[in-house]
Amino acid sequence: MQRFHLGLIINPLAGLGGPAGLKGSDGVAEQALALGSTPKATQRTRTALECLQPVRERLEFLTFPGAMGADLLAEMGFAYRLAGELAEGPTSAADTRQAVTALQDAGVALILFAGGDGTARDVCAAVREGQPVLGIPAGVKIHSGVYAISPRAAGELTRRLVEGGLVRLASGEVRDLDEAALREGRVAARWYGELCVPEEGAFVQQVKQAGVELEELVLIDLAAWLEGSWESGVRYVFGPGSTLHGLAQNLGLQTTLLGVDVIENGQVIARDVNEAQLFELVAEHPARLLITAIGGQGHILGRGNQQISPRVLRAIGLDHLRVVATKRKLATLQGRPLLVDTGDVQLDDAFPDVVRVWAGYKEELLYPLAAEV
Incomplete structure (x- = not known):
């Protein structure tokens, strides 16, 4: 354990x-x-x-x-x-x-x-x-x-x-x-x-009709926060998934739903990259990684985003990783930790016990993280 x-x-x-x-x-x-x-x-x-x-x-x-x-x-x-x-x-x-x-x-x-x-x-x-x-x-x-x-x-x-x-x-x-x-x-x-x-922090607040935590509004808020805090000359890697795709859309950016995209100075500079292309883009350049969790399961790495390989993660730096997830999505985990399964046991063990999660406008949460066993 x-x-x-x-x-x-x-x-x-x-x-x-x-x-x-x-x-x-x-x-x-x-x-x-x-x-x-x-x-x-x-x-x-x-x-x-x-x-x-x-x-x-x-x-x-x-x-x-x-x-x-x-x-x-x-x-x-x-x-x-x-x-x-x-x-x-x-x-x-x-x-x-x-x-x-x-x-x-x-x-x-x-x-x-x-x-x-x-x-x-x-x-x-x-x-x-x-x-x-x-x-x-x-x-x-x-x-x-x-x-x-x-x-x-x-x-x-x-x-x-x-x-x-x-x-x-x-x-x-x-x-x-x-x-x-x-x-x-x-x-x-x-x-x-x-x-x-x-x-x-509160768990998911009461929402109308249980349909959305007004997730669309959360993504609008997150987009406003990110747009106001872009770091010039830094490359932002957007992982796959509807959460990050929706975030990009609210920034006026055309990204791929199931691919990995790279953004710099508010513009998409590479779309749907493979592992080799991604490594070349971040190996010698300041970068940040935004990924999301698979709802109900909790994996943030190793499921559907294998382009973000161990060497890519090392090049970006684990301290430059942020999870983007609404409180509603986190609540589906029922207290279970987020999971990483990069295929590199040494790297998995190097991840911190908690990860920062962007959950709303200027709202960061701490959430437990564990290596897949």
Whole structure:
């Protein structure tokens, strides 16, 4: 059984300053401990992870030694691997940044981190654009929009993702108060950036007569989004299927229903290409790949689009792949993952655990992905 890979970072010092009345924990952990504060971040992370027990067999965590994650995961019976080692002594902001980098290099689907606004700042400083993260609230200051409303909410949302529920991506602000100013009675907040965070997405909304999720309107919306975001000089490969054919029609482009077409600067430059032609077009040129899923079955590669071969996929890059599918189509999978079967086992195993799905105007969802077995 293929496992879903999650990253976990616990800031064991988060929240210590609150009970001690220190308005935060940045730089005052030792003082807070001396005043009798006890660490709470591990317990709050436990509350989140308890929600994942029903899907435990489907998970593998990547984490760090001791209180940064390994101790708790071992105690709760979760499968995990260490993504790196840490220097001896109390954990630091540098440890968090190092951990974020290591987890991204390992290709985790989602990074869960427990802390407060200071921890979110450290995550923001190291995270790459587009890496999904979600905060488990455990600090004194929780002003950033990257935290779940509660530890349990963080766990439930993560479980929803693992089980194939539709999870929308959003941009959350990272903000932090100046603790030194706060201790002097002044409130001074600062914006530090934004993180890509999942938020609870609805399944298919109520539609009239059950005929269409108004799929035609969804494709019009998607066309408007794509038309406004074409990258100059980049070649867009449109896979076969009615979804992408309809999207192209709304862009005023004549593509083939069951073929693979290539678009550059808003114009079709190659229609119904074979594998060799496609490889020649993308091998030495920036490219993006748009594909859709077979409704009810879930294959996105290896069924009806063999022109998009392993060497084509490697030339384009897996991070430049996007699935285009309406929420109605995804709902027909009933939580089953999307599937890849490229014929290259090594490549199939290199795909991430989740894929980004364009489902509406500026609406991206995260959806589980698995290799065909």
